[in-house]
Amino acid sequence: MNDFIRILRRFIPPYKNYLALNVFFNILSAVLNLFSFALIIPILNLLFKTDRVAYSFMDWEWNPGSWEFWKEAPEVLKNNFFAFVSELIETRGGSVTLIVLGVFLVVMTLLKAASMYLALFTMIPIRTGVVRDIRNRINRKIISLPLGFFSEERKGDILARVSGDVNEIENSIMSSLDMFFKNPILICIYLLGMVLISWQLTLFVLVLLPIAGYIMGQVGKSLKRKSLTGQEQWGYLMSQVEETLSGLRIIKAFNAESKIQERFEKVNDLFRRTTNRIYRRQQMSQPMSELLGTITIAVVLWYGGSLILEENSSVSASTFIYYLVIFYSIINPAKDLAKAAYAIRKGLASMERIDRILLAEPGIRDPESPKPVGFKDRIVFSDVWFKYQSEWVLKGVNLVLPKGKSIALVGQSGSGKSTLVDLLPRFYDVDRGSITIDGVDVRDTTLYNLHALMGNVNQEAILFNDTFFNNIAFGVKATPEEVEHAARIANAHDFILATEKGYQTLIGDRGGKLSGGQRQRISIARAILKNPPLLILDEATSALDTESERLVQEALENLMKNRTSIVVAHRLSTIRNADVICVMYEGEIVEQGRHEDLLQLNGYYKRLCDMQSF
Secondary structure (H helix, E strand, O other): OHHHHHHHHHHOHHHHHHHHHHHHHHHHHHHHHHHHHHOHHHHHHHHHOOOOOOOOOOOOOOOOOOHHHHHHHHHHHHHHHHHHHHHHHHHHOHHHHHHHHHHHHHHHHHHHHHHHHHHHHHHHHHHHHHHHHHHHHHHHHHHHOOHHHHOOOOHHHHHHHHHHHHHHHHHHHHHHHHHHHHHHHHHHHHHHHHHHHOHHHHHHHHHHHHHHHHHHHHHOOOHHHHHHHHHHHHHHHHHHHHHHHHOHHHHHHOOOHHHHHHHHHHHHHHHHHHHHHHHHHHHOHHHHHHHHHHHHHHHHHHHHHHHHHOOOOOOOHHHHHHHHHHHHHHHHHHHHHHHHHHHHHHHHHHHHHHHHHHOOOOOOOOOOOOOOOOOOOEEEEEEEEEEOOOOEEEEEEEEEEEOOOEEEEEEOOOOOHHHHHHHOOOOOOOOEEEEEEOOEEHHHOOHHHHHHOEEEEEOOOOOOOOEHHHHHOOOOOOOHHHHHHHHHHOOOHHHHHOOOOHHHOEOOHHHOOOOHHHHHHHHHHHHHHHOOOEEEEEOOOOOOOHHHHHHHHHHHHHHHOOOEEEEEOOOHHHOOOOOEEEEEEOOEEEEEEOHHHHHHHOOHHHHHHHHHHO
């Protein structure tokens, strides 16, 4: 129960006005329903001529501030209503009275139905708003979390949480709102009416209902645990779909379709069996509540009939039927409570999975008192140590990058080149040592200010399913002329104009309609338009053919003119003109200098050059 109260406190407050209206209309609906049922008594008395009491109108002084007023209200209203019906029978006859009572019943039902609709109407903004807010929070959290968080998570599982788990939360919250507001209101008002009719009979009913509720609670006890398992399996299934879509080219090339299909079917069948167990328990609520409700009504019929058969009974036959109608009206809210309990258990399991994202600690935060930073002099790596898990990836790296110079990082795969450049924009934080820009530690300024100093061009050009224009102008406000100028410098203008709509042409998912060289030149144009003081080029040409590499290299040279840059490269021909070349080996800088100087050392760099020349 505490878990649900926390969910309500987290997501419902922005919609408290809608919730207040929902409660009001639920109360109005229940009261109107109770009064419409009250018409059963005079109709039955009139049809079967069982009422021999002579009613006369009672005077009633309007004084809502007095306890006596509310104490007498039910009896006075009942008496005056029956007096009105008696007078109507005497003056107009039984047939006309039935017509009047029927019209009154229709009007009351119409008002009740309108109140029910308005209650549901005010619930819709809450339902859709809560789902929107949860998805917004998840997306905001995903954007704010460091890259290290996602190295431990499967992309498909995260997608499953945004889709399936959020829908479970929606159903859970709506069910809990019904449980906390709508159903208790109906049950309380109906119970009040039952107490006013016969407190003995109601006391007997109140003993039976908790027993039925306990039995229902026992049935759904393990549903939350099963639901959590099912949602995790659904996330794993989505991960496999995402992997299949990403690796479809390799799957086909290696004739691995049957293997991938077999793996998918195995997980899908496991998810089906878990879902079967969940749904079987969930569907048990309807027939069980039906059975328990019928048993309860049968017991109430026996006990109520015994009261009627006693001499001087306070309950007449028509009143007892009215009582049964009210009691039967409690069954549906009670069933909804049982259903809500099942949905809530599933929702709790989904909330746990979503909270793994929402409550995850970012790890990399802005300082409370950030310092301004501007790149005017140099960047210094001082005794930098870093590890992802237990093994050190960087070991005591020292490096100075003066403004206006280009530094190249070379070395074998796994030597720590890309990790070193990822530390500069704080994609990860150093474990020991420091990185400073003009004497300001990168951890002492905001991430926004830090990222504003840098432009990235990666080995895999990361593009979006949008137009050429929006991809080049990504993250900045730019005019068409500025975008075209950046594209010309990046050698991208000609092939963009050759497309159907020019700069407004959609490039497909991840730039799928473009070649590798074209994607990379769009990425370079994006960096040119941002015009940052520092460039980070991570294997920008390693995945390209010779002709594409020439065009991209020319674009990179245009980009690097009069600009500070850090270049990570495998192809040594692309960095021979760098001001400083740093050779990395097993997390350390083992050689440092210009191209010609390093060749004369006859060390690691010389061996790398010889291998590529061969």
